[in-house]
Each structure stands twice: as C-alpha cells, then as structure tokens.
Amino acid sequence: xxxxxxxxxxxxxxxxxxxxxxxxxxxxxxxxxxxxxxxxxxxxxxxxxxxxxxxxxxxxxxxxxxxxxxxxxxxxxxxxxxxxxxxxxxxxxxxxxxxxxxxxxxxxxxxxxxxxxxxxxxxxxxxxxxxxxxxxxxxxxxxxxxxxxxxxxxxxxxxxxxxxxxxxxxxxxxxxxxxxxxxxxxxxxxxxxxxxxxxxxxxxxxxxxxxxxxxxxxxxxxxxxxxxxxxxxxxxxxxxxxxxxxxxxxxxxxxxxxxxxxxxxxxxxxxxxxxxxxxxxxxxxxxxxxxxxxxxxxxxxxxxxxxxxxxxxxxxxxxxxxxxxxxxxxxxxxxxxxxxxxxxxxxxxxxxxxxxx
Amino acid sequence: xxxxxxxxxxxxxxxxxxxxxxxxxxxxxxxxxxxxxxxxxxxxxxxxxxxxxxxxxxxxxxxxxxxxxxxxxxxxxxxxxxxxxxxxxxxxxxxxxxxxxxxxxxxxxxxxxxxxxxxxxxxxxxxxxxxxxxxxxxxxxxxxxxxxxxxxxxxxxxxxxxxxxxxxxxxxxxxxxxxxxxxxxxxxxxxxxxxxxxxxxxxxxxxxxxxxxxxxxxxxxxxxxxxxxxxxxxxxxxxxxxxxxxxxxxxxxxxxxxxxxxxxxxxxxxxxxxxxxxxxxxxxxxxxxxxxxxxxxxxxxxxxxxxxxxxxxxxxxxxxxxxxxxxxxxxxxxxxxxxxxxxxxxxxxxxxxxxxxxxxxxxxxxxxxxxxxxxxxxxxxxxxxxxxxxxxxxxxxxxxxxxxxxxxxxxxxxxxxxxxxxxxxxxxxxxxxxxxxxxxxxxxxxxxxxxxxxxxxxxxxxxxxxxxxxxxxxxxxxxxxxxxxxxxxxxxxxxxxxxxxxxxxxxxxxxx
Numbered sequence: 126x127x128x129x130x131x132x133x134x135x136x137x138x139x140x141x142x143x144x145x146x147x148x149x150x151x152x153x154x155x156x157x158x159x160x161x162x163x164x165x166x167x168x169x170x171x172x173x174x175x176x177x178x179x180x181x182x183x184x185x186x187x188x189x190x191x192x193x194x195x196x197x198x199x200x201x202x203x204x205x206x207x208x209x210x211x212x213x214x215x216x217x218x219x220x221x222x223x224x225x226x227x228x229x230x231x232x233x234x235x236x237x238x239x240x241x242x243x244x245x246x247x248x249x250x251x252x253x254x255x256x257x258x259x260x261x262x263x264x265x266x267x268x269x270x271x272x273x274x275x276x277x278x279x280x281x282x283x284x285x286x287x288x289x290x291x292x293x294x295x296x297x298x299x300x301x302x303x304x305x306x307x308x309x310x311x312x313x314x315x316x317x318x319x320x321x322x323x324x325x326x327x328x329x330x331x332x333x334x335x336x337x338x339x340x341x342x343x344x345x346x347x348x349x350x351x352x353x354x355x356x357x358x359x360x361x362x363x364x365x366x367x368x369x370x371x372x373x374x375x376x377x378x379x380x381x382x383x384x385x386x387x388x389x390x391x392x393x394x395x396x397x398x399x400x401x402x403x404x405x406x407x408x409x410x411x412x413x414x415x416x417x418x419x420x421x422x423x424x425x426x427x428x429x430x431x432x433x434x435x436x437x438x439x440x441x442x443x444x445x446x447x448x449x450x451x452x453x454x455x456x457x458x459x460x461x462x463x464x465x466x467x468x469x470x471x472x473x474x475x476x477x478x479x480x481x482x
Numbered sequence: 483x484x485x486x487x488x489x490x491x492x493x494x495x496x497x498x499x500x501x502x503x504x505x506x507x508x509x510x511x512x513x514x515x516x517x518x519x520x521x522x523x524x525x526x527x528x529x530x531x532x533x534x535x536x537x538x539x540x541x542x543x544x545x546x547x548x549x550x551x552x553x554x555x556x557x558x559x560x561x562x563x564x565x566x567x568x569x570x571x572x573x574x575x576x577x578x579x580x581x582x583x584x585x586x587x588x589x590x591x592x593x594x595x596x597x598x599x600x601x602x603x604x605x606x607x608x609x610x611x612x613x614x615x616x617x618x619x620x621x622x623x624x625x626x627x628x629x630x631x632x633x634x635x636x637x638x639x640x641x642x643x644x645x646x647x648x649x650x651x652x653x654x655x656x657x658x659x660x661x662x663x664x665x666x667x668x669x670x671x672x673x674x675x676x677x678x679x680x681x682x683x684x685x686x687x688x689x690x691x692x693x694x695x696x697x698x699x700x701x702x703x704x705x706x707x708x709x710x711x712x713x714x715x716x717x718x719x720x721x722x723x724x725x726x727x728x729x730x731x732x733x734x735x736x737x738x739x740x741x742x743x744x745x746x747x748x749x750x751x752x753x754x755x756x757x758x759x760x761x762x763x764x765x766x767x768x769x770x771x772x773x774x775x776x777x778x779x780x781x782x783x784x785x786x787x788x789x790x791x792x793x794x795x796x797x798x799x800x801x802x803x804x805x806x807x808x809x810x811x812x813x814x815x816x817x818x819x820x821x822x823x824x825x826x827x828x829x830x831x832x833x834x835x836x837x838x839x840x841x842x843x844x845x846x847x848x849x850x851x852x853x854x855x856x857x858x859x860x861x862x863x864x865x866x867x868x869x870x871x872x873x874x875x876x877x878x879x880x881x882x883x884x885x886x887x888x889x890x891x892x893x894x895x896x897x898x899x900x901x902x903x904x905x906x907x908x909x910x911x912x913x914x915x916x917x918x919x920x921x922x923x924x925x926x927x928x929x930x931x932x933x934x935x936x937x938x939x940x941x942x943x944x945x946x947x948x949x950x951x952x953x954x955x956x957x958x959x960x961x962x963x964x965x966x967x968x969x970x971x972x973x974x975x976x977x978x979x980x981x982x983x984x985x986x987x988x989x990x991x992x993x994x
Contacts, residue, residue: 320493321528327488328532332500332608337488363487426569431532437604439533442573444526468491 135214135234143215143251147231150217165195167460168252170260172200172276178263179234186232187218189457194230196253201236202244202272211237211247241272245279257281259460260309265291268299277307284459286314287351288401294480297351301477310465315352316472317458318401321445323359325420325429326405334433335409335416337364338386342408346396351476353393353402354378358476359468360389368475371482380479386410398422400445498930499643500533502598502607506625507616508538508580509549512649514556516680517616518578520922522557525574526567527919529927533606537597539581539590549580562920577605585617585624591632598634602641609642612929616649618728626665635669645674647929650741651732652677652943656951663940672940676929681742682936683921683928686884690749690851691763693878693886700876701754703855706834710873711985712750713837713852713992714743717844719796721970722818726809733816735788735950738840744771744946745938746880747836750851751826760935764942771945775825782956784984787977788963789819791843794970801843801970815962818842821978822953823985837982839991843970848994849880863901870902877992885909 138146171182179201186197214234233251237244252258260280267273277283290296304311330337343360347353357380360366366382366389373379376395381388396403400422407418413434421428422445431439489497503521505513518538524530538549554575558566579597583590601607613629615622629635629646636644646666653659666675681687694700703709716738722729729737748767755762777785792803805812819841826836855874863871868891877887886908894900928936938946967975973991982989 317493323488324494324497324528325532327486327494328497328528330486330488331497331531332533332606334606337486360488363490423569426567427528428573429532431606433606436606439606440573441525441532442569443528444567444570462492464492466492468493 135216135232137212137214140211140213140235140247140250143213143233146215147217147233150215151229151231165253165256167194168256168258169194169197169460170200170248170252170258170276170280171197171263172202172260172266173263174201175203176201176236179236182261182263183232183234185456189460194259194460195256196231196233196251198248198251199232199234200244200248201234202241203236203238205238205240207238209237209239211235211239241270242275244272245275248276249279252279257463259284261285261456261459264289265296266300268296268303274307277309280309282459282463283307283309283311284314284456285311287355288315288349290351293351297354297473298477298481301473304470304473310463312459312462312466312469313351313355313473314456314459315349315401316355316466316469318349319352319356319359320458321427321443322356322402322405322420325427325443326407326418328429329418329431329439334411334436335418335431336411337409338384339409339411340364340384340389340407341387341410342390344392344394344404344406345402346394346398346404347402348396348398349401350376350393350395354476354480355472356402356405357391357393358474358479359472360391361475361479362471363468366475368478368482371479378479399424495529496927496931498529498531498927499610500531500606500608501610501612501930502601502605503534503536503612503614504594504598505536505538505614505616506585506621507540507614507618509540509542509544509552510616512616513538514553515560516920516922517614517926518553519557519561520920520926522561522566522571522574523563523920523923524927526563526570529923531930533608535577535579535601535605535607537579537581537594537601539583539594541582541584543582544580546579550575550578553578585621585628588628588631591628591634595632595634607642609639611639611642611644612647613645614647614649619651619654622648622662623665626669630669636671636674637669643674643932644670645676645929645932646670647676647678649678651736652741652938653947654731654736655954656944656947659943659947663944667940673934675940676925676934676937677940677943678925679741679745679938680921680925682745682938683925684880686849686880687746687749688936689884690746690878690880691758694749695754704853705830706832708855709831709834710854710856711835711837711982711989712747713850713854713982714747714750714839715852715991715994716743716746716840716849717847717973717994718840718842719844719847721791721801721843722804722807722810724808726807729818730810730814730816734818734820734840734842735953739820739822739838740946740950741938741943743838743840744774744949745942746849746851747774747824747826747838748942750853750878751831751836753830758935760933763935764939768939768941768945769828770826771942771949773826773828773831774945774949775827776949776952777822777824778952779956782953783960785824785981786820786822786953786956787975787981788817788957789821789841789968789975789978790814790816790965791818791841791968791970792966794843794972796843796845796971803966803970804843805966815965817957819844819968819974819978821974821981823981824949835985837991839974839978841968841974844973845971846994847882850992850994851878851880852876852992853878854989863899867898867900872903875992879994883909 173179179199182199217231220228258280259282261284329335345353366384370381378393380391404421417432419430426442427445428442653662748770751770752766755766790804821839824836853876857873861868871891875889879885888906891901892904
C-alpha cells in the first residue's frame with residue numbers, strides 16, 4: 126500500500142505536559158486543523174531495554190500503518206543507575222493512504238532509569254483511558270521479577286516474540302509456566318507467523334481422503350527453532366498425542382508420540398532461510414496406502430503439495446503473508462486479537478513438555 | 483470445518499470443503515471484473531480449499547489456455563491486489579478450465595458434468611458443486627433446467643453439496659420471480675440457493691448490524707417514539723455507462739430499490755436477532771419486509787416519485803441526458819430516479835415514514851441512512867437564540883467515506899446563550915483502516931462454506947417484489963411524468979422534495 130505520511134518531529138516535553146502537546150499537534154495536523162473525532166481502539170506499550178531497541182520498536186510501529194494502535198508508548202527502561210529520572214517525547218503521526226481515510230495515532234517515548242517498581246506509575250498516566258492495553262515486551266521478559274508483575278498487571282494482552290528470546294528453550298518453558306499465573310492473555314509473534322503454515326497444513330484435512338489422526342511421521346525444517354517446536358506442539362495438542370521419548374542430537378530434535386491411531390515420529394531440523402520455517406513434511410496412512418502433505422517456502426510464496434493414492438499430485442502456490450521472520454507484520458496481527466488464544470496456550474504447553482525433556 | 487481439529491482456533495480461518503465451481507457466463511463482464519479476481523485473491527490469501535477447480539462456460543470459443551490468458555488480463559486489471567503474483571497465478575490458473583457451449587444445448591451440461599467428474603478424480607473435489615449463474619436473466623431458465631436434466635442439481639445429488647448462486651435481479655417482477663423460484667427449487671432445495679446481492683457483502687453494510695446490535699445505547703430510542711423519519715439514499719454520479727440494454731428493461735426501481743435499498747431498510751428496521759445464525763437474521767429481515775405497507779393504485783402517484791435525467795454537468799464535464807445514452811430508446815420512460823415514502827406497519831415503527839431514494843447522475847456517489855430524531859419536547863432558549871438548531875440526526879454513512887455523523891446542538895461561544903447544530907463526524911477508517919476484501923470474496927467464501935446469512939432468502943425477495951409490484955403496475959397504466967424531469971448533476975426531481983416535505987413541513991432530504 127503506497128502511503129503518504131506526515132509526522133511531527135518528536136517534541137520533548139515534561140511527562141505532565143504530554144497530553145497538551147499531543148492535543149496541540151493534533152489540532153495543527155489533522156483535518157485541516159479542525160477538531161478531529163478520534164476513533165481510538167487500543168494502547169500499545171512497548172518495553173525495551175535501551176534507546177536503540179526503542180528506535181527499532183518505533184520503526185516497527187510505523188510500519189504497522191492502518192493497524193497502528195491509537196497510542197503507542199515506548200518505554201525505554203534502563204537499569205536504575207546514577208541519578209534517576211524520566212525524559213519523554215511525544216508526536217502525532219498522520220498517515221494518508223492513496224485510498225481510504227486518514228489514520229492518526231500518537232507516539233510517546235519515555236526513557237527512564239527509575240526503579241522498576243515505579244515503572245507502572247510512569248506508564249499509567251500515559252495510557253488512553255478505558256482502552257485495552259497491549260504490551261509488547263522486546264526480547265526476553267524478566268519472568269518472575271517485580272517489574273514484569275507490575276507491568277503485566279495493567280496489561281490486557283502481553284506480546285512476546287520467542288524468536289528473540291535469549292535462551293529459547295528455557296524462556297519458552299518459563300513463558301508456558303507463566304501462562305497460568307499472570308492476568309493478561311499471552312501471545313507470541315513466532316506463533317502468529319506460523320498461521321499461514323497452519324492454514325495450509327490444516328486445509329487438506331477438510332476433505333474426506335485424509336485424516337489428521339493418521340499422521341505417523343513428521344519433519345519440520347525450522348529457521349526459528351521455537352517456531353518448529355511450536356508447530357509440533359500444535360499437532361500434539363490438537364490431535365491428542367502423548368509424548369513418549371525425546372532425542373536431541375546437535376541442532377536436531379527428535380520425538381516419538383503415541384497417537385490415537387498408533388505412533389508418530391517427529392524431527393525438528395535446523396534450517397537456513399528467509400522465513401521462519403522452510404519446510405514441513407507429513408506422512409500418513411489412508412485406506413488406500415500412504416499419503417503425504419508438504420508445505421515449502423521458496424522465496425515469495427508457499428507451496429502446498431498433497432499426494433494421495435489414486436489421485437494426481439495436488440500442488441498449489443499461495444501468498445506467504447507471513448511477513449519477515451521478525452518485526453512488524455507479526456505484531457500487527459497480534460494487535461487484532463483481544464481474547465485468549467486457547468489453541469496457542471495448549472500448543473505452548475505441549476511445546477514446553479517437548480523441549481523440557 | 484468443525485470436524486478438522488487442525489482448523490480450530492481463531493487464527494486459522496474457516497477452510498471451505500473441496501469445491502468444483504462452474505460459472506455460466508464465464509467469459510462475461512462479471513467473471514472478468516469480479517468473480518475470477520475474487521477467486522484469485524482468495525487463493526492468494528490461502529482461503530480457497532486445497533482441492534478446488536473451476537470451469538467457465540459460455541458461447542464464446544476459447545481453449546483452456548486462451549481462457550486462462552484472458553482471465554490473467556482481467557486479474558491484472560481488476561484485482562484489488564497488485565501486481566499479480568506470477569507463481570500464485572500460474573498455480574491457480576492450472577485449475578481454471580473452459581467449456582464453450584450454448585445454455586440451450588443439453589450437450590453443454592453433459593460436458594460440464596463429465597468435467598466435474600474428472601475434477602473429482604483429479605482434483606479431489608469430492609462431489610461438491612457450486613454453480614454460478616452470471617448470466618442475463620433470460621438465460622436463467624434454460625440453464626437451471628439444463629443443470630437439472632443433467633442430474634447435477636442439488637435435489638437427488640448425493641455425492642456432495644450442490645449449490646447455485648443467482649445474480650440479481652431475481653426476476654423481473656413478482657410473477658417472474660415466483661416462476662424463477664419455482665424453477666430453481668425444482669432443481670435445488672431452498673437451502674442451496676444463494677441469491678447474491680453484493681451490497682450485503684460490503685463491510686460497511688454489515689457494520690449496520692454491528693452498530694445496532696453491539697451498542698445498547700441506541701436501541702431504546704430506535705423506534706417511533708423518538709425517530710421522526712428515516713432516509714435511505716443510494717446516489718450515483720455515474721450514468722448508465724454501457725448498460726443501456728439492461729437498464730432499459732430494469733430502471734432504478736429494479737436495479738437498486740427492490741434489492742439493495744430494501745435490504746438496507748430491513749437491516750435498519752429489523753428487531754434484534756437472538757443469534758447471528760443465518761435463519762435468525764433472515765427471519766428478522768423478512769418480518770420487516772412483510773410489514774412494509776404496500777403502496778397501491780393512486781397512492782403510488784402521491785407516495786412514489788420517478789425521474790429521468792436530462793443533460794447536465796457532473797464533475798466539471800458536460801454529460802448527456804438519458805435519452806441520448808447508447809442503446810436507450812429516444813422516447814424511453816424508464817426511470818433513472820425513484821423516491822418513495824414507505825411505512826413499516828409494526829409496533830416499533832408505526833407512524834414513522836421511511837423515505838427511500840436512488841438515482842443516477844446525481845451530484846455525488848453516496849450511500850447513507852439518516853435516522854432523523856424528533857425535536858426536543860421543549861426548547862428554553864428563545865426563538866432567535868435557537869435559530870440554527872435542528873433536531874438530532876444520526877447518519878450511517880455506508881460509502882464512500884464509511885462512518886457516522888451525529889448532529890447535535892451546541893452553544894455558540896460567546897456571552898449570549900445561542901445554540902446551533904453541529905455535526906460530529908466519525909470515520910471508521912481512523913480506527914480500522916485496512917485492506918478490506920472485496921464483497922465478492924466474502925460472499926463466494928460464504929457460499930463454499932454453506933453460510934447463507936448474507937444472502938436474501940426467497941421470502942425476503944418475494945416480499946420486496948410484493949412491495950414494488952403495485953408501483954410497477956401503476957406506472958404501467960398511468961402517464962409517465964414529463965421526462966427528463968431532473969438535470970444531471972442535481973439532486974433529482976422537485977417532486978421528491980415535495981414528497982418528503984408533505985409529511986411534515988420542514989422535512990427535507992439530507993444533502994450527502
């Protein structure tokens with residue numbers, strides 16, 4: 126979508142003057158300077174550890190375009206060293222697509238090194254009232270620490286990206302353990318990026334020839350290890366597989382599951398590529414003999430290939446729509462969801478069981 | 483599908499079952515502009531079933547390859563996503579086929595049937611058929627009979643689903659609609675008949691339902707106690723373009739009023755459905771259409787205004803009158819404008835008029851609904867102080883700038899207590915702007931999924947024709963007004979202004 130964008134430069138303002146500064150900028154920029162009736166849908170709080178990460182977060186939010194939240198607060202939470210303080214900047218962004226109406230949102234950047242227990246007090250006054258709060262925690266959230274508990278207590282939906290976890294296996298297990306203990310719904314951008322893969326893997330099972338409970342072999346070539354593990358966790362949780370054995374050999378993870386129809390052998394293999402996974406291959410039984418489902422990711426699109434006994438090979442190429450491996454595309458999708466994603470939670474629990482062995 | 487555990491959850495979108503689709507009129511304008519681009523976009527966004535195959539059929543001679551090349555051009559011109567992704571298109575096009583044949587030739591249907599059997603074997607389409615009648619209405623009967631005689635229709639078809647999509651207009655009048663319904667239902671049961679009205683596939687029309695039933699504060703005032711009247715406007719700045727032949731047999735009342743506008747009226751006036759299940763929603767709409775008071779005989783002369791545009795200026799250029807348009811009879815009395823006062827005779831709306839108008843060559847393209855509330859019972863400000871104050875109005879803007887306008891009274895800044903009307907405009911786009919799917923994408927997907935919520939049921943269509951038929955009858959016997967009676971670029975005949983003002987002095991059409 127080609128877009129013209131006008132954005133005020135960030136204006137440094139005292140935290141207490143942020144609302145007036147934004148109001149002034151809105152009046153100058155929106156609808157020819159007249160009053161603008163705002164349609165506000167959500168707050169987004171981005172928690173980052175330093176300015177560079179904050180810049181990356183802002184760039185990501187700007188790329189969200191029409192999915193941008195009404196207000197984005199980037200919280201650069203530095204370690205509480207030296208003299209503690211708060212600096213803040215604010216601006217209104219107007220985006221005018223070639224077609225369709227103008228989209229307006231506000232960005233507030235807060236850089237602070239106050240003690241973590243005060244962070245909530247810094248953020249709370251900056252949120253638009255009553256609207257849901259999405260918190261995107263860059264990198265690994267400090268599970269179990271006070272700051273994590275404080276900020277998630279004012280959050281409706283916590284967004285993480287397990288592809289950016291420092292200790293992917295350990296952090297994924299900690300994320301799974303936290304699901305039941307923190308209030309907000311939790312989501313993982315890496316899981317969101319699996320959606321096109323899951324749609325293509327699910328589609329062949331909507332016909333009569335293939336039954337997902339007859340899958341007996343599965344190989345996932347994963348660029349993002351947590352994505353490959355979560356895909357296996359998804360199959361296991363949806364199809365009622367019970368984990369029997371796990372084998373780790375270098376970058377390769379192997380597992381045996383007991384399935385309602387027998388057993389399924391699984392391999393998650395490390396791969397190199399431009400998307401989160403490069404290939405998923407299922408083998409299964411049908412009444413007429415073995416069948417297979419493959420989804421692959423050549424550049425620019427996805428290819429689903431289905432081989433069923435007695436039928437010509439079915440191959441379709443579709444848009445990828447999964448976006449880059451990390452970054453704004455996944456975040457934009459997460460901002461559309463409000464409630465808890467039970468399928469994700471079940472898959473994450475099964476994933477944690479797999480990687481924790 | 484609910485029995486596919488991998489398709490569960492909110493992120494994985496509903497996946498239609500395997501489907502073989504047949505488009506009669508497959509080389510026509512609609513296939514080029516809407517149907518095939520919609521299917522391509524569904525495939526691009528992974529919304530078509532894994533097992534999908536398509537055959538277009540019409541009289542023109544094409545090989546499969548020629549048809550694919552022609553459709554590629556159509557997608558390049560009309561797809562909402564550009565550029566066309568070559569790999570996706572090639573993969574999709576390999577499942578496009580073409581059969582040349584006449585709708586009156588039984589051999590056409592035999593060959594279609596053979597190809598569909600081949601699709602089942604080669605594409606795994608599992609006996610599920612979707613027939614799309616993208617034809618001029620006079621070809622409907624032969625085509626439906628042909629499908630039935632070839633044994634492909636829904637009745638007696640036990641190898642999967644067999645559905646039919648019928649483009650509007652469904653019938654030319656009440657009698658022909660009933661005839662068509664009788665014919666269609668000899669071949670397909672009502673549950674498998676999808677009468678497409680693309681207006682209902684528009685996000686903005688569905689938003690009427692969301693606005694009314696997701697917001698508790700409007701419901702208490704949504705009735706004759708508080709609403710003075712309702713206006714439904716569908717105005718187009720375009721003329722009839724190249725559709726003179728069609729328009730001469732239709733006119734504004736058949737083209738827009740009988741279907742789009744009465745459907746929008748039903749959404750505005752309906753009672754809250756218990757659930758969003760298809761039959762719950764359609765039941766409530768059908769009740770409204772049944773409650774529409776019939777305007778008959780001489781009452782048509784008073785309650786319905788028809789018009790036809792003469793030459794004028796639109797968007798800074800001079801445009802011809804209707805009589806000068808191609809394929810239009812120079813003495814044509816076909817209406818390009820219609821406005822009517824309708825009444826919904828039920829408890830909620832007793833005494834509240836619904837003014838419905840549509841026209842071509844009006845100053846701008848706009849679709850909107852105005853809910854005009856009654857004045858406050860007492861205004862304490864003195865006559866001069868409230869000179870510019872009008873009653874509250876809620877405007878649901880459907881297109882082009884989707885949103886809501888609320889007209890409220892506000893104090894004029896200054897030392898004196900003067901009040902004026904101000905408009906508070908809200909655009910959905912500022913919160914939910916997105917690359918929205920085309921209405922045809924949504925509706926085609928719904929047909930494949932077997933969800934008829936957004937398709938008018940037969941009783942709705944029949945009630946709409948019962949409303950329109952007495953008007954057509956009267957027009958058939960009464961002298962037409964002196965046509966043209968409005969200038970292109972104006973808001974229609976003066977008689978339409980008189981119509982709305984007759985109900986209560988001061989009532990006027992809102993200028994969109």
